[in-house]
Amino acid sequence: MxxxxxxxxxxxxxxxxxxxxxxxxxxxxxxxxxxxxxxxxxxxxxxxxxxxxxxxxxxxxxxxxxxxxxxxxxxxxxxxxxxxxxxxxxxxxxxxxxxxxxxxxxxxxxxxxxxxxxxxxxVPLGQGAMAAVIATDAEVIAKVCEETPGNVQIANYNCPGQIVISGETEALDKACEALQAAGAKRVIKLNVSGPFHSKxxxxxxxxxxxxxxxxxxxxxxxxxxxxxxxxxxxxxxxxxxxxxxxxxxxxxxxxxxxxxxxxxxxxxxxxxxxxxxxxxxxxxxxxxxxxxxxxxxxxxxxxxxxx
Missing domain, CATH: 3.40.366.10 (Malonyl-Coenzyme A Acyl Carrier Protein, domain 2)
Structure with a gap:
């Protein structure tokens, strides 16, 4: 059982x-x-x-x-x-x-x-942000975060096809652009008050x-x-x-x-x-x-x- x-x-x-x-x-x-x-x-x-x-x-x-x-x-x-x-x-x-x-x-x-x-x-309001990345391999997301200047990282491995990233607002915005260029199906900025689960x-x-x-x-x-x-x-x-x-x-x-x-x-x-x-x-x-x-x-x- x-x-x-x-x-x-x-x-x-x-x-x-x-x-x-x-x-x-x-x-x-x-x-x-x-x-x-x-x-x-x-x-x-x-x-x-x-x-x-x-x-x-x-x-x-x-x-x-x-x-x-x-x-x-x-x-x-x-x-x-x-x-x-x-x-x-x-x-x-x-x-x-x-x-x-x-x-x-x-x-x-x-x-x-x-x-x-x-x-x-x-973190003062506005200095950190989070985004959900849909239908993109975790390895691709991790690589983009690593290569993006500034502080941005994977915050949540929720399930296949849904990963959340978190970090400095400017760095996260750049990572979102890079992910869209890399073929991410959707990248959605989240309505949160801070860069939770980030350094x-x-x-x-x-x-x-x-x-x-x-x-x-x-x-x-x-x-x-x-x-x-x-x-x-x-x-x-x-x-x-x-x-x-x-x-x-x-x-x-x-x-x-x-x-x-x-x-x-x-x-x-x-x-x-x-x-x-x-x-x-x-x-x-x-x-x-x-x-x-x-x-x-x-x-x-x-x-x-x-x-």
Whole structure:
């Protein structure tokens, strides 16, 4: 029998009302969001549930997303879902760390709030940018980034045919032109507030590492797959360094999925807003069973898994 992985989406999948039906219907989900709300100096429930502009501001998005994902996961876990391994795309790695038992919920929520502030403030607005490159080989993209003057690199290996680049605005614009000249099907500038997962955020990663010194990582936890190396992590001593590196390193999502499949995972359950990771999965390996749980109505999919 194959293994099951629980995977969590990253920033960009958020929307007003995420996890509200879980909060309204299930005490276990409500307890997660109430706890997350209680450890911050912001109204997290208002950000998650009521129309507002803060939901798309990095420092607020990050704790709101992690709270919503873990609220949904708590009920899914209590409903009987058993996972062998966890992973999350970028921000979602913190949900994975909490779900696998490596980090406590209050610590995770406080840490991602700090992470969001550090990432938002490291590079002045307008000096960094990101772009999605469609239907172009990773080797071509990497070569263009390497040959472009300035600071630009691959930020996300999402799936075959979708790679994101990040860096200095001027360098990124030049790389986009070079990629189009090299035959890229589409190059789309992203509406983001910074050059995330680029070397420009290395100082933010180092500041996060200093913050993490006071955060407890459990000695014993279920394995998770990290973004920075796309490898299984079971050693608590590695976690903080990997989280530091994740801020300014490429997110190796496709490689992470492939590592889990190589380990015998054949069922993936995406927990959290949207269907982004399920869409990536169809391009990485459409033979895998993959469902997403974003709303209470999606819970019926769990029954299909067990059928």
């Amino acid at each position: 194959g293994k099951t992985a629980v995977i969590f989406p990253g920033q960009g999948a958020q929307y007003v009302g995420m996890a509200k039906d879980f909060y309204d219907n299930f005490e276990d989900s409500k307890a997660v969001i109430d706890t997350a709300d209680s450890v911050l100096d912001i109204d997290l429930k208002k950000i998650c549930f009521e129309e507002n502009e803060d939901i798309n501001k990095t420092e607020y998005t990050q704790p709101a997303m992690v709270a919503a994902e873990l609220a949904i996961y708590e009920h899914v876990k209590n409903a009987g879902l058993k996972a062998d391994v966890f992973a999350g795309l970028s921000l979602g790695e913190y949900s994975a760390l909490t779900a696998c038992g490596a980090m406590k919920l209050p610590d995770a929520i406080r840490t991602v709030r700090q992470r969001g502030i550090l990432m938002q403030n490291e 420009m955020l290395e100082p933010a990663g180092e500041k996060l590492y200093a913050y993490l010194r006071d955060v407890e990582i459990a000695d014993d936890f279920l394995p998770y797959v990290c973004n920075a190396d796309a490898c299984y992590v079971t050693d608590a001593s590695e976690v903080k360094t990997l989280l530091m590196r994740q801020v300014y390193s490429s997110v190796r999502w496709q490689q992470s999925i492939e590592a889990m499949i190589a380990d015998g995972v054949d069922t993936f359950v995406e927990v959290g807003p949207g269907k982004t990771l399920s869409g990536f999965m169809r391009k990485i390996n459409k033979e895998m069973k993959c469902i997403n749980i974003a709303t209470v109505d999606d819970l019926k999919k769990l029954e299909e898994l067990n059928a």
